[in-house]
Amino acid sequence: MTITATVLDEDMTLTVAQLCESLGLELDELIGYVQEGLVEPRGISPQTWSFPGPALKRLHTALRLRRELEIDLAGTILAVELLEEIEHLRARVHALELLLGEAR
Amino acid sequence: MQYKDYYKIMGLTRDSNADAIKRAYRKLARKYHPDVSKEPQAEERFKELGEAYEVLRDPQKRAAYDHLGSTWQPGQEFTPPPDWQTEGFGFNRSTAAGGATANHFSDFFETLFGHAFHARPDASGTGARVRGQDQRAKVAISLDDAYRGTTHVIQVAVAEADATGNRGTRNHTLQVRIPSGIVQGQQIRLAGQGSPGMGGGPRGDLYLEVQLQPHPYFEAEGRDIYLNLPLTPWEAALGAQLTVPTLGGKVEVKIPAGSQAGQKLRLKGRGLGGKTPGDQYIVLQIVAPPALTPAAREAYERMSQELQFNPRSHMGV
Known part of the structure; x- marks a missing residue:
């Protein structure tokens, strides 16, 4: 049997319930991350919020870092943003190395 | 052990x-x-x-x-x-039905300390209907497969608890249809393929994070694809109509006369797909043929006499 995968891209929508259930997250915690700007919901109140697919990965990374490295909310969000920036820069470096012929 | x-x-x-x-x-x-x-x-x-x-x-x-x-x-x-x-x-050892988690400890730990210590208190022994936990894993796919979409057979270690609550992992083989246009680091969800639930609760989901494997000549940056395209000096100087590889197959590309190394040409929409597909960038590189034969040497010497060209003039030398 072949299982079809759903891509968690920007067009995909996750509800508050789905996010909280998947991550074992309380609504209050989710609101905290939203207030700090880690993830941006569509909709005006927590009752009607929905999130784009990539929010799940961001929140998952944040929760792991916070729990496992014992860092506070602001520090966690800074770490997630810096990690994403590093990932982006790393992809750029790879592309540039290729263009300079170093990858060969 | x-x-x-x-x-x-x-x-x-x-x-x-x-x-x-x-x-x-x-x-x-x-x-x-x-x-x-x-x-x-x-x-x-x-x-x-x-x-x-x-x-x-x-x-x-x-x-x-x-x-x-x-x-x-x-x-x-x-x-x-x-x-x-x-x-x-x-x-x-506790016989409570501890929540199955992917982060289980070694047999050594389990034997010495049982699993009562890190079982999730919310899920143990209450008999409640609890949804299984979501599992996470990584999957490496080629750039070609990411572009076209692919069916991938993956093996995942699914954490499970047996009837007596003992934890273990079981290797599970899944055939997964991965849609086209996936990008590096993106997650995909396989509904109902995570840990089993308890008390009749549904299974959790399985999330796979995509890692793109290096390609011999394409490099992906998000949805955009970069390709280094070597040209001969005369193709760059005179312009040329060349066949260029893209993830979707070969295309004809016109190289304008007077092109220089490092210049970028954009093939719109030839990158990785999605609602807004990325572009493919062709970065020009000029390769000088070696002067191995008398005829080749003669050709270079004629160029040096006829082309008054100093690529270092901006350095004042």
């Missing part, structure tokens, strides 16, 4: 105090945290570290562990002492 040297894992000695243990944990956790670390086997090291810390941070568990003695070598075949259960440490 193999003996684990928790002190060695944490780089500590047996007389380290609680502060030293905490410091060592913090430091190594930052070093090996799978979200942060680029070390090989970071995931494994981090797990091992978590287990070591779980034991050494807890005076009761640490005392019990120390009681095994210091003559064991890491990896040595280990059987618990016969008096283990009666030592009064109280680590009898």
